[in-house]
Amino acid sequence: MTTALIAIDWGSTHLRSYRLGQRGEVQEVRALPWGVRQLPDHGFDGAFSEAVEGWPDAPVIACGMVGSRNGWLEVPYVDTPASVAQLASALAALDTRHGRRLYLVPGVRDPSRPDVMRGEETQVAGLLATYADAPGSTDILLPGTHSKWVSVRHGRMTRVATVMTGELYGMLCRHSVLGAALPPSVADDEAFDQGLLAARDSGAAGALSRVFLARSLMLDGKLAPASVPSYLSGLLIGEELRAALAAGWIAPRASLHIVGEDALVERYVRAATVFGLQLLAAPSDTTARGLWRLAALASLVPPGVEA
């Protein structure tokens, strides 16, 4: 089992390292809690040691917030329109105390909004590598704490837009009057749909004008207290889809790819039907695939071999 590459997905709150074989196949995965915002003793060096310890001396590549201003080394963004090959040619090298050289993937900046992403560009690269025979133009939704909407035209990332859906949901549940004094929540599909429809029907006014309904419906006995979080989840995911259509990030009745955690993807797929959209779930491990692809384009691994 020759190791060809060590690939690290290193975000704000997580670190996941992959040992990849000669065709990019995953041989071993390590998940550590050492995100950029929560590091162990010896900081980045300490976290890095744990991530690669005992693994062969292969090239190491990483993406995500590790390359941000608050990361290990700030790697300048590549501006849209940005191809995967451009990202590969803009890797930044960092010589660690450990003796290994670490290559960092740049994020992508859309100067027209402005907006930025770090880590998701690698997932996009992985998705595009997966569908190598697909047309080079597609739209990709990467939901999460900060959902990213990415457009790809002729093989280049042309738009990045961030919607803070996940963070807003967490704040409303934990810190607002809407989430105050609720019993333990239950996953309630009906309440989720009720929130979705409230967002859709808000039209151009938008769902912020209806978010207080989570409370007044409850006071009115039309929403069970334990279902308030499901309602808010539907309202905010619905608002994200409504806004994406209203902003023209996607066309009515569009098909687009979605890359994310299974439970979240499931919610968005359910929501999409209400808006007449079709979401195509990507295979897992898009980050590892993207890092492999970038390493191959940068000649860190032998050419011509693909996962």
Next chain:
Amino acid sequence: MTTALIAIDWGSTHLRSYRLGQRGEVQEVRALPWGVRQLPDHGFDGAFSEAVEGWPDAPVIACGMVGSRNGWLEVPYVDTPASVAQLASALAALDTRHGRRLYLVPGVRDPSRPDVMRGEETQVAGLLATYADAPGSTDILLPGTHSKWVSVRHGRMTRVATVMTGELYGMLCRHSVLGAALPPSVADDEAFDQGLLAARDSGAAGALSRVFLARSLMLDGKLAPASVPSYLSGLLIGEELRAALAAGWIAPRASLHIVGEDALVERYVRAATVFGLQLLAAPSDTTARGLWRLAALASLVPPGVEA
């Protein structure tokens, strides 16, 4: 100085009691920190004692969250369309251990959304009493933690809509990545205007699709870190006005009344110009005026005397 009425504005986080003379004039004011969510020893009774201690044995009336489910006594809402006279005829009486009888003002519920208010209906009553010779149809904005938009038609409150602008602003500054690691904030009119325009120009997509700009503009060097709160304030107040127009709560180029704290009213007045709206600031003490008006209609004070 005969005391005709004791009027109490009793919300979630504050209690303000007014001693009013025979024409409703304010003779004395007491501000106490005893909101419904933060009571002293002996709870509501203890807070009430402090609020009225040493004052003559006049009728006592109160509005606000003291009449809510988590208050002293839950007073059912009066549904829209609701006149001030209807509210006066629906006062709930509570005999306190103190020996005094306390009259509580009901809130107003708009079953069409549904939406609710408690306390603001009294400010509306005060405003309508102030403009006794004005037409009985107007729109009123009461900005705050939870902004209320109230329509009055032919002397009746016909619409209540809540937008959580203040609470959302506080959460984004204190609990989100947008407010993380900022230096002490400065009031920056230019950044406020920048946020306002971002909200206006978001069109039907709405400002939630742009709230992450507070971070990306900062990363781009186009927004000073200390000005991020001002930008967010402009974005969220702008979003509230944009949504109110899009939802049809107010007509384009409308004039409407605004009732609130001076600093907040100033921000909204500035914002309104960007949206072609005219906001008319109400005189202060609208709550005391409203409580006087309700007491007069309920014959708790001699008829025919007005502030």
